[in-house]
Amino acid sequence: MTRLTTAKPRTVKRRARRGRPLKSDATPDMRERILDAAEDHFSRHGFWGVTIREVAQDAKVDTALLHYYFQTKRGLFDAVFARRAEIINRERIDSIDAYETSAGDSITAEGVINAFLQPILERAALGDPRWHNYFALIAQVNNTPAWGGETMARTFDPVIHRLIRALRKALPEASEEDLYWSYHFLSGALTLSLSQTGRIDRLSNGLCKSSDFGSIGHRMAPFIASGFERLCK
């Protein structure tokens, strides 16, 4: 596999690798294969419900290769979580920025929330299973009391603060507490929607489908915005 970064001396047995090596297009990228398989498993069963061996088997590599790239099981998990975070964070911040400038003084809570939700729900609606897995993984982490909160904060707090800043503008009367609690409800609703548990499918006897992100997209922004407006003015 090609590697363009300058070769580092192998001073320590296990190096901390930054970025994946560049490969010629033909060769399969084992590192990505491992991440995809891990994403799939972690999103379904959480960190403790997955074994290194299951991931390796799915990626069709030896378990030692997972340790070669990611050192520990936790390292693998963190790498999976970080991989798509930057992409989606950039999209969401750009989306809020774009809405705020386009709306000007007629900024509304619903517009802001819509801008915040759209990048995620749009990607989810495209149906790429890897992104589906990733979103379900976020839901997993968000409900892992032991260390999920810290991971979520480290990864997503900048975007959330950007959201709240825009909401403050749209709802100038709002108290800080009300804003944060309202976001908390928004976060919970989004988390469950992304977690793909099939809960609503069963409950509604098939009338609604967890995978119908279009339906979620239409309904969630007005629903949540309405809550914000009620609570924050």
Add this chain to the structure above:
Amino acid sequence: MTRLTTAKPRTVKRRARRGRPLKSDATPDMRERILDAAEDHFSRHGFWGVTIREVAQDAKVDTALLHYYFQTKRGLFDAVFARRAEIINRERIDSIDAYETSAGDSITAEGVINAFLQPILERAALGDPRWHNYFALIAQVNNTPAWGGETMARTFDPVIHRLIRALRKALPEASEEDLYWSYHFLSGALTLSLSQTGRIDRLSNGLCKSSDFGSIGHRMAPFIASGFERLCK
């Protein structure tokens, strides 16, 4: 330990025990101790993040005793989940019943949702750590795609259908889809609030506290009811 039920012949090695044996008040009830310890651990780390040994150590009993009472690790988990379900389900249904009769024709979505939330949030506000653990456990299960959905449905669907029936009365114009999706958002917001991840504490820099169920109670019903009203009429 005293046992008042008629002695059952030990035909099978592992019996299916129904209900716990009645004890004299003084002796410690091992079965309850095990359930408490398991509740504590499962709520924090989920099913796969807990070992039988950790639970046994916390309950100060041998691991074999866990198998004696609950046969398997999964059996223990299910017993923990079922233990408080009946209590809280009864309270919630009674609460909705009481509201519906007292409100009569002036029934509102906010009143219904409040009746649905109150029993849980009230118990949470009382501060019993075992109920806190149990509520966090519900959040765990609700975000376990593999088998959480089935467990949630089996345990809580009757209450939810009761809720939706009352909401249908309060919002006669609502479509079924809108009702179910709205409940989905409600469920997500409640789940995250019960999960006690400390997410909002960090995000708000200490201004809001996950453990402040009073604040949640005041805000959640109006917030969610407003979403229902917006979406369902």
Add this chain to the structure above:
DNA sequence: TCAAATATTCATCAATCGATGAAATTGACT
């Protein structure tokens, strides 16, 4: 072409997992 660096597999370890059979203990009733 060849040597060094990187990538991948092989073989295996110590620790820990859930589980179980048998023994020891306890309490209830006669």
Add this chain to the structure above:
DNA sequence: AGTCAATTTCATCGATTGATGAATATTTGA
């Protein structure tokens, strides 16, 4: 006192876990 069932502990099993050092294969750069 003594029996018998219910409860609890003891000792341990086989399987699986995350991890690692050494060996092999592949790619890179001169």
